[in-house]
Amino acid sequence: MSTKTQTSLRLDADKLAEAKQILSELGMNFSEAVNIxxxxxxxxxxxxxxxxxPNxxxxxxxxxxxxxxxxxxxxxxxxxIEIGTE
Incomplete structure (x- = not known):
């Protein structure tokens, strides 16, 4: 098993809150998402x-x-029809 280490990030507070909400709905927390x-x-x-x-x-x-x-x-x-799913 690998050793875990703590780190620090500077993130936009609103985006972090939104990301945490989305991740919660997906059944995971922010740390799990960062590990993935x-x-x-x-x-x-x-x-x-x-x-x-972009070109x-x-x-x-x-x-x-x-x-x-x-x-x-x-x-x-x-x-x-255009993307071929119908």
């Missing part, structure tokens, strides 16, 4: 998700969304 995240970092030998700057096409799409340009309204059913 730490284990994933070790297992993946890096962050357990992609971290990259030019994605940047342009984000700017359009923020400016509310080139938006298309579709129904949930249309969305399901």
């Amino acid at each position: 995240f730490t284990n994933l970092i070790v297992a993946k030998q890096g962050l357990p998700f992609e971290v990259a700057l 030019e096409e994605t940047k342009a799409a984000l700017l359009d969304v923020r400016a509310r340009k080139n938006l298309e309204t579709i129904t949930f059913e249309q969305f399901q």
Whole structure:
């Protein structure tokens, strides 16, 4: 069994409270979630998700969304068909 160590983090108080609430609904506490995240970092030998700057096409799409340009309204059913779940 590995030795546990105590650490200190500086986090946004509102985000921490919100995260704790979500984790509670998932049946775990903040320490358990941090341990899961730490284990994933070790297992993946890096962050357990992609971290990259957006390419030019994605940047342009984000700017359009923020400016509310080139938006298309579709129904949930249309969305399901587009992503192939229907």
